[in-house]
Amino acid sequence: MADIENSGEVLSFPSEAKPGTLQPPRILAIANQKGGVGKTTTAINLGTALAAIGERVLIVDLDPQGNASTGLGIDQKSREHSTYDVITGAEPLRAAILATAVPHLYIAPGTMDLSGFELEMGHTRDRAFRLRNALANLNEGRAGSTDFNYVLVDCPPSLNLLTINAMAAAQAILVPLQCEFFALEGLSQLLKTVDQVKQTLNPDLTIHGVVLTMYDARNNLSGQVMADVREFMGPKVYDTVIPRNVRVSEAPSYGKPVLIYDLKCVGSEAYLRLATEIIQREKQLKDRRAS
Numbered sequence: 001m002a003d004i005e006n007s008g009e010v011l012s013f014p015s016e017a018k019p020g021t022l023q024p025p026r027i028l029a030i031a032n033q034k035g036g037v038g039k040t041t042t043a044i045n046l047g048t049a050l051a052a053i054g055e056r057v058l059i060v061d062l063d064p065q066g067n068a069s070t071g072l073g074i075d076q077k078s079r080e081h082s083t084y085d086v087i088t089g090a091e092p093l094r095a096a097i098l099a100t101a102v103p104h105l106y107i108a109p110g111t112m113d114l115s116g117f118e119l120e121m122g123h124t125r126d127r128a129f130r131l132r133n134a135l136a137n138l139n140e141g142r143a144g145s146t147d148f149n150y151v152l153v154d155c156p157p158s159l160n161l162l163t164i165n166a167m168a169a170a171q172a173i174l175v176p177l178q179c180e181f182f183a184l185e186g187l188s189q190l191l192k193t194v195d196q197v198k199q200t201l202n203p204d205l206t207i208h209g210v211v212l213t214m215y216d217a218r219n220n221l222s223g224q225v226m227a228d229v230r231e232f233m234g235p236k237v238y239d240t241v242i243p244r245n246v247r248v249s250e251a252p253s254y255g256k257p258v259l260i261y262d263l264k265c266v267g268s269e270a271y272l273r274l275a276t277e278i279i280q281r282e283k284q285l286k287d288r289r290a291s
């Protein structure tokens with residue numbers, strides 16, 4: 001066991017991740033064009049929770065803000081190669097991948113130059129498939145210690161070419177949705193884009209689920225939005241709801257996932273439950289594919 005201790009609470013990680021299988025990884029895009037809804041927080045903490053149960057996880061930071069990289073303690077100087085270099089073809093994905101302080105959790109960092117990607121690509125024919133192509137051989141010939149089971153793509157707050165690349169590369173989309181007034185309008189727009197991507201670039205794309213974030217039990221609106229979203233999206237909404245919790249918002253300034261910063265806070269507990277639910281959903285999907 002590798003333990004990471006903080007404030008007396010210890011999150012244990014298996015010393016070895018699950019053995020690699022040479023299977024392609026499961027690729028989940030964490031997307032919502034609305035800003036500040038918890039995409040990056042979900043990428044970091046879901047990634048950490050999956051790593052704690054022995055999955056080998058790669059976060060692909062596809063946002064010019066680079067918040068997932070900063071939140072995992074990767075400073076600008078260490079970002080020698082970034083996802084920009086990868087999707088423009090200058091470097092293979094493996095060259096950009098860095099280990100984080102969390103065992104079994106890796107990141108391909110994002111940098112500001114990603115903001116120029118769409119303009120620079122112009123009408124290049126494969127412009128929507130740059131990330132898919134870069135991920136295609138991730139596990140090839142590398143069974144064992146460097147095999148990844150999950151790739152989580154942290155998208156920018158826009159339905160731009162970067163997000164389209166994530167949707168074209170992913171098997172499924174995970175949508176963080178903040179419990180606030182315009183949440184449903186934004187969701188409809190996102191679902192329309194997912195449909196368009198399905199029809200054109202990625203026929204197998206599905207919605208993995210919607211996770212309600214920053215839920216505030218004292219706020220009537222939070223409860224109303226939750227009821228509306230559950231009515232609209234049915235079982236696609238995860239049972240787990242992420243509460244608004246100050247420890248969650250403090251953690252990134254220490255370059256740590258909240259699960260490491262304060263394992264016992266309600267935010268950490270919620271992200272652990274979300275990871276369990278996602279693993280269960282993954283198992284159901286796998287059984288369905290096999291039958």
Ligand SMILES: Nc1ncnc2c1ncn2[C@@H]1O[C@H](COP(=O)(O)OP(=O)(O)OP(=O)(O)O)[C@@H](O)[C@H]1O
Nearest residue numbers: 035036037038039040041157214243244245248249
């Ligand atoms: N459950 C939570 N409780 C309290 N604060 C939270 C919670 N989740 C996220 N936050 C805070 O809300 C802000 C936005 O979260 P985050 O950066 O994850 O959103 P985002 O969707 O990735 O934003 P962007 O669209 O800019 O990339 C951050 O300051 C984060 O620390």
Ligand SMILES: [Mg+2]
Nearest residue numbers: 039040063067
């Ligand atoms: Mg973000």
